[in-house]
Amino acid sequence: MEPLSPKGCSINTATLGFKVPIGRVIEQIASHGFGAISPWRRELVGQNVRAVARQIRDAGLKVSGYCRSSPIPALTSDEREALHSDNCIALVEAAELGAESFVIVAGTLPDGSKDIEGARDQAAQGIDRLLREAEKLDLPLAIEPLHPMYAADRCCINTLAHALDICMAVDSSNSRNIGVVIDAYHVWWDPNLTAQISRAGAGRRIRGFHICDWLNPITDTLMDRGMMGDGVINLKQLRRSVIGAGYCGFAEIEIFSDRWWKRENEEVLRSCCRALNDISI
Numbered sequence: 001m002e003p004l005s006p007k008g009c010s011i012n013t014a015t016l017g018f019k020v021p022i023g024r025v026i027e028q029i030a031s032h033g034f035g036a037i038s039p040w041r042r043e044l045v046g047q048n049v050r051a052v053a054r055q056i057r058d059a060g061l062k063v064s065g066y067c068r069s070s071p072i073p074a075l076t077s078d079e080r081e082a083l084h085s086d087n088c089i090a091l092v093e094a095a096e097l098g099a100e101s102f103v104i105v106a107g108t109l110p111d112g113s114k115d116i117e118g119a120r121d122q123a124a125q126g127i128d129r130l131l132r133e134a135e136k137l138d139l140p141l142a143i144e145p146l147h148p149m150y151a152a153d154r155c156c157i158n159t160l161a162h163a164l165d166i167c168m169a170v171d172s173s174n175s176r177n178i179g180v181v182i183d184a185y186h187v188w189w190d191p192n193l194t195a196q197i198s199r200a201g202a203g204r205r206i207r208g209f210h211i212c213d214w215l216n217p218i219t220d221t222l223m224d225r226g227m228m229g230d231g232v233i234n235l236k237q238l239r240r241s242v243i244g245a246g247y248c249g250f251a252e253i254e255i256f257s258d259r260w261w262k263r264e265n266e267e268v269l270r271s272c273c274r275a276l277n278d279i280s281i
């Protein structure tokens with residue numbers, strides 16, 4: 001039996017809808033007994049990152065991840081450089097927070113482009129460059145493949161297999177400073193999922209495990225994720241695979257949802273705690 005307690009879970013702050021300042025969010029997450037937090041860059045704008053890091057530590061929380069990269073592909077080299085520089089700033093913030101990894105959502109087609117292969121090449125090259133910067137900071141990177149429905153507007157890396165191929169390609173020294181995030185919402189449909197989770201585990205590349213549920217039907221591609229247990233994903237089986245592949249980090253709850261974002265944070269966090277029973281194995 002591997003029950004899942006709040007202590008073994010992280011709250012990705014997107015779950016709480018960015019309604020209150022990060023300082024309050026930290027207090028709320030800690031007060032419900034969760035073990036970690038995964039903040040977003042937008043919450044740290046204008047904040048003293050070191051002070052936020054201290055507050056997180058003092059609250060007894062780890063930082064399971066830091067969300068997330070700006071897109072990598074762009075139409076011109078100037079734009080590409082600007083995005084790279086912005087991502088380098090984010091790497092420093094992630095390191096100051098003591099994040100277990102910096103999450104890469106690669107981006108995709110620049111406006112007007114139809115060249116997804118080109119976008120994928122740029123993404124792989126950009127990740128390679130970011131890895132060199134992250135290694136100077138001793139900060140692991142985690143590529144998060146997004147569901148193929150986002151291939152046009154958010155991310156051109158759409159399967160765990162593709163994300164792992166990029167890890168292998170850029171990590172020539174096999175440092176394992178780069179791995180993947182397995183997000184249930186993005187990968188549950190994949191017929192190769194079990195094999196790719198095993199592959200990720202064998203390469204010691206599982207850097208994050210995000211959970212929520214896929215409601216059937218979804219009413220919005222982005223803002224209609226479900227609470228664990230409310231949808232069609234076999235989260236118990238998925239968690240069994242991820243643990244079986246050697247992952248022993250946090251299960252990170254990440255629920256983008258207009259419905260949940262309308263509720264008080266306290267109610268959402270209580271519901272998250274209750275829903276953990278659904279993925280105890």
Ligand code: ZN
Pocket residue numbers: 144181183210254
């Ligand atoms: Zn995620």
